[in-house]
Amino acid sequence: MSNLQISLAVIGAVLLALIVAYNAWTTHRNAPRKAQPPERDASAEPAQRLEPALDESEASVPTVSHVHGLDHGPEPSIHGVDVDDALHLPVPPAHASPERWFQLDPLIDAIAPIVPEQPVSGEAALVALPPTRRAGSKPFAIEAFNDASGQWETPVPGQRYRAFQAGVQLANRMGALNEIEFSEFVMKAQAFADAINAAPEFPDMLQEVARARELDQFASDHDAQLAFQLRARQAAWSPGYVQQNAARLGFVPGALPGRLVLPAGTAGQPPVLGLGYDTQAALSDDPEQSAIRELSLSLDVAHVARAEQPFARLRQVAAALCESMDGVLCDQNGNPLPAMAMDPIAADLEQLYDQLDGRDLSAGSPQARRLFS
Numbered sequence: 001m002s003n004l005q006i007s008l009a010v011i012g013a014v015l016l017a018l019i020v021a022y023n024a025w026t027t028h029r030n031a032p033r034k035a036q037p038p039e040r041d042a043s044a045e046p047a048q049r050l051e052p053a054l055d056e057s058e059a060s061v062p063t064v065s066h067v068h069g070l071d072h073g074p075e076p077s078i079h080g081v082d083v084d085d086a087l088h089l090p091v092p093p094a095h096a097s098p099e100r101w102f103q104l105d106p107l108i109d110a111i112a113p114i115v116p117e118q119p120v121s122g123e124a125a126l127v128a129l130p131p132t133r134r135a136g137s138k139p140f141a142i143e144a145f146n147d148a149s150g151q152w153e154t155p156v157p158g159q160r161y162r163a164f165q166a167g168v169q170l171a172n173r174m175g176a177l178n179e180i181e182f183s184e185f186v187m188k189a190q191a192f193a194d195a196i197n198a199a200p201e202f203p204d205m206l207q208e209v210a211r212a213r214e215l216d217q218f219a220s221d222h223d224a225q226l227a228f229q230l231r232a233r234q235a236a237w238s239p240g241y242v243q244q245n246a247a248r249l250g251f252v253p254g255a256l257p258g259r260l261v262l263p264a265g266t267a268g269q270p271p272v273l274g275l276g277y278d279t280q281a282a283l284s285d286d287p288e289q290s291a292i293r294e295l296s297l298s299l300d301v302a303h304v305a306r307a308e309q310p311f312a313r314l315r316q317v318a319a320a321l322c323e324s325m326d327g328v329l330c331d332q333n334g335n336p337l338p339a340m341a342m343d344p345i346a347a348d349l350e351q352l353y354d355q356l357d358g359r360d361l362s363a364g365s366p367q368a369r370r371l372f373s
Helices: 005-029 122-128 179-195 205-221 239-247 310-325 339-357 364-369
Strands: 109-116 137-146 151-153 164-169 199-202 225-232 260-264 273-277 294-300 327-330
Touching: 005 273, 109 205, 109 294, 122 137, 137 179, 151 199, 164 179, 179 199, 179 205, 205 339, 225 310, 239 260, 239 310, 273 310, 310 327
Parallel strands: none
Antiparallel strands: 109 164, 109 199, 137 151, 137 164, 225 294, 225 327, 260 273, 273 294
């Protein structure tokens, strides 16, 4: 074999090795990024093994009540997030109590008083309630006045009530209350009143429908749902990688696959932000091999209290995720958003908050959450 042939063979082998190495590097680079295993604290001393002893003088052996974890059952977790991560999540105040989601309010409901001839037990009222809690596309409810607490409530067993009221919501994101829905409301309330031997007093239909249209117009002009995209610059992300980075910022798994939420600081309030990705990737048999190249970061403005500073937190979360996951923030059309583009949005939101406050529909209030739903 001549020197030329040997040289060509060597060059071919080197080129082949380079091609294999390049393909391996490209495959590794384009593979979805995976979650990193939790770091162990090197300074922590390993637990010492306790040998059984029969001598009562062995005071060094702890009793069962002092052994960590034996009296608390399995290691706790919150929606699949380890306690170590959950410790960094916002903790609601101990004195906070969940708000009632649906409570009739003359501001956004058409209400009909219902006065029975004699007190009605909670059991009888529950039996008389209509099977559905909607009139068309609008929420419908019947409440009873509790003399002991002095508040309107859903009828409960063991109580007796002298007054009731039926109500239907005037507007929501499905539109304004119309004549057909109002008529259905009247039929449901009348059937309940007949069952408890009471006489309802209904408001004027035309007046309530006109009020519903005016409220719906206000809601349409002041409804804001912000949505942004976080796109991968190079390598895609696996679901575990997304969850790990989001958990560091306080996100926890939501009710639906592929959705994470940032809890509010007060119990019973809706989440501040939502973070979503492809549902099929979340439900994949091998999630670590699923490639995610796009996340959605959303804020429902009317559902979150102004005091939570949701938009400022959205900007912080977006910047942190883009930095840690090598992503870029885009609008819904996929166009990159510079940081300065967010300032006008923040100014517009402040005006929106003022307008909602002026209508007694402050963001995060039960009335606003019902109207903008």
